[in-house]
Amino acid sequence: MAKVTLKLGELTCPSCLTKIEQGLKQTDGVESVKVLFNAGKVKADYDASVTTPEALADVITGLGYEVKSTKAVEA
Amino acid sequence: MKLQQFIAKHSQHILYGTAGFTAIGLLFDYAFHIEIIGLIALIIASIIGVFPIAVKAISALRYKIVSIELLVTIAVIGAFAIQEFHESAIVTFLFLLGDYLEKKTLAKTRQSIKDLTAMAPTTAQVKQADGTVATVDVDDLDKGDIVLTHVGDQIPVDGHITSGQGYVNEAAITGESELVAKKAGDSVYSGTILEDGDLTITTDQVGDMTTFGKIIELVEEAQDSKSSAEKFIDRFAKYYTPAVLVLGILTYIITRDLNLAITLLVLGCPGALVIGAPVSNVAGIGNGAKNGILIKGGEVTAQMSKVDTMVFDKTGTLTVGKPEVATVAYFNGQTPDDLSAYLTKVQEIEQNSNHPLAKAVVTYLKAQGVPADQEAAPQVTTIKGRGLYSEDEDLLIGNLALMTDHNVQISAADKAKVEAIQHQGRSIVAVAAAGALQVVFGISDVLRPNVKATLSSLRQAGVKRLVMLTGDNEQSAQAMAQGLGFDEIHAQLLPNEKLDWLEKYQQQGLHVAFVGDGINDSPALAKADVGVAMGSGTDVAIETADLTLMNSKFESLYKAYVLSRKTNANTTENIVIALAVVALLLSGLLFGLVDMATGMFVHEASILVVIFNAMRLLRMHQRSAVNKENHQVIYEK
Known part of the structure; x- marks a missing residue:
């Protein structure tokens, strides 16, 4: 299992948080998601054989949020 | 979805557009009495304004979330249906304005953590295998890399100095901007700044694994970790918003009064309720982080503000933790x-022990020129809370209890000699060989500055019981604590006995904070309602404790206590304000005093009120600095 940290643009509405969380959880290969509302970051555990950090970034972009950087840690 | 990004990018333009057309509309309507132009302008304003709100509402709905935006969108559509264009324009304008101001002010409350992250280093000067120096991104560094830093540089890694010396500003880690002298062999931390000198550093940790990286991660997570009150509000809000929607629909079905129904939707928005509690925590935790006080989340401030009993470890907490041999007695x-x-x-x-007393003895013996093989590691048996025993040498090293256990005979005169040392507040390391006492080292440790003043400030602030727990002997504990104002002192405790005391207090219904130095006190830190570590940046301290005083300054404990209480009170105030506003608006509606536009105005104003209230927490530093001066006065008296 691998971990990824995505840095997003500023989040201002608490409902964005739920949207991003739900959106990623519904993506194949994502095991757990944590959205840090105040820091504007998303931390996710995912199965590297099923999905990629880039694919997860695309999901968030698709929801209408800016992804500033993606940092993956293979474990 | 490109549309949302477009909206996000142009949110300010949309706000201006709505504002402009609303102003034109009202002007033509009321000042020039050309109602048709006024009407058209208001319709345009409403449509521009409601567009981004509706888009957000729909995208939230796709994930089965009934958002505030949905309530507003329905209300605006309803206003169109009954041709209340004044109301629809003003409501959308106020909502967008509120959103914009919320974003701006929210950014202010998050500023402390932003300032911290901005201190994170980005590049490093790394010595290459061929002797040249290259600039490398910090993410590409590895352990063991040789990093060069010059005056004014930010130290990019956690490491130790291999050559050079200088003065470092460690504010990023400790919150204190006093310069610290560093020389070869000393540790340096990522994020700190080399103010003077040149250093060559061997990398030990990089990126997220550095102390600074961990602090940032911790603060980021802390700001989002919710107290039970917040979790309750969250659950409440989750059902509240749909409930308002249902209530609005029911109102329309029963009364057939669309105006009343949509007014209800606008008034029922839970904005201040959702934002109120988290914003207090963000501001409070952010303030702490900037001043070297790491608070792990909203629950910690809630627990800390309930604390009525503070339990202190002695060595390393009340004292500096660098004991020195002050007396030696031979027998x-x-x-x-x-x-x-x-x-x-x-x-x-x-020399193989990490115990602070053992270190003091080694330092002393080395200074006396006692020869020793520095590689030697003789076989010993450690006896917990007592000392150790070497069978090969028939040597006992430890406290008096160890001597008694092993039937070492001590004459009354010798005993008096040892007790005299203890009465001076010194800890004892006794050495017995061949069943007889040979040497006793009397070791003293210096009290941290401001202990007395801080304890009395804490008592004034509401802590009822102050307790010292120590593994040290009774006499030296008593001598050390003299005049500090402790209610209870319990000495000669094993680590698990410290836990028993904590448990006893908790069973009495007391809310207990344990203050320790974080390394050997981990179980107690975990057991207490709030574990406070005097951390000098050690990983163990940061991970186990609920609250860490990064600068290891004792008076920070008072600041942490007051900050926690203020933050907690602030959270409560915000929840009360939010609930009061909703109650006020709904009762206003019952008596027909509130219309949709005023409702929206009050609602948005209440959001700003809670944010401004939270921002008061950001300014707390100056006030406690004044307190610190008072401290000094009390201390010197």
Whole structure:
């Protein structure tokens, strides 16, 4: 299992948080998601054989949020 | 979805557009009395304004979330249906304005953590295998890399100095901007700034694994970790918003009064309720982080503000934790020379121990020029809370309890000699060989500055019981604590006995904070309602404790206590304000005093009120600095 940290643009509405969380959880290969509302970051555990950090970034972009950087840690 | 990004990018333009057309509309309507132009302008304003709100509402709905935006969208559509264009324009404008101001002010409350992250280094000067120096991104660094830093540089890694010396500003880690002198062999931390000198550093940790990286991660997570009150509000809000929607629909079905129904939707928005509690925590935790106080989340501030009993470890917490040998007593009329063989053995055994007292003994013996093999690691048996025993050498090193356990005979005169040392507030390391007492080292540790003043400030602030728990002997504990104002002192405790005391207090219904130095106190830190670590940046301290005083300054404890209480009170205030506003608006509606536009105005104003209220927490530093001066006065008296 691998971990990824995505840095997003500023989040201002608490409902964005739920949207991003739900959106990623519904993506194949994502095991757990944590959205840090105040820091504007998303931390996710995912199965590297099923999905990629880039694919997860695309999901968030698709929801209408800016992804500033993606940092993956293979474990 | 490109549409949302477009909206996000142009949110300010949309706001201006809505504002402009609303103004034109109202002007033509009321000032020039050309109602048709006024009407058209208001319709345009409403449509521009409601567009981004509706898009957000729909995208939230796709994930089955009934959002505030949905309530507003329905209300605006309803206003269109009954041709209340004034109301629809003003409501959308106020909502967008509120959103914009919320974003701006929210950013202010998050500023502390932003300032912290901005201190994170980005590049490093790394010495390459061929002797040249290259600029490397910090993410590409590895352990063992040789990093060069010059005056004014930010230290990019956690590491130790291999050559050079200088003065470092460690504010990023400790919150204190006093310069710290560093020389070869010393540790340096990522994020700190080299103010003077040149350093060559061997990398030990990089990126997220550095102390600074961990602090940032911790603060980021802390700001989002919710107290039970917040979790309750969250659950409440989750059902509240749909409930308002249902209530609005029911109102329309029963009364057939669309105006009343949509007004209800606008008034029922839970904005201040959702934002109120988290914004207090963000501001409070952010303030702490900037001042070297790491608070792990909203629950910690809630627990800390309930604390009525504070339990302190002695060594390393109340004292500096760098003990020195102050007295040495020899027995049986022997001189140091007679004992040199034993002293060599003592040094060879003690140099393998991490115990602060053992370190003090080794430092002393080295300074006395006692010869020893620095590689030697004799076989010993450690006896917990007592000391140790070397079977090969028939040597006992430890406290008096160890001597008694092993039937070492101590004459009344010798006993008096040892007790005299203890009464001076010194800890004892006794050495017995061949069943007889040979040497006793009296070790003293310096009290941290401002302990007395801080304890009395804490008591004034509401802590009812102050307790000292120590593994040290009774006499030295009593001597050390004299005049500090402790209610209880319990000495000669094993680590698990400290836990028993904590449990006892908790069973009495007391809310207990344990203050320790974080390394050997981990179980107690975890057991207490709030574990406070005097951390000098050690990983263990940061991970186990609920609250860490990064600068290891005792007076920060008072600041942490007051900050926690203020933050907690602030959270409560915000929840009360939010609930009061909703109650006020709904009762206003019942008596027909509130229309949709005023409702929206009050609602948005209440959001700003809670944010401004939280921002008061950001300014708390100055006020407690004044307190610190008072401290000084009390202390010197």
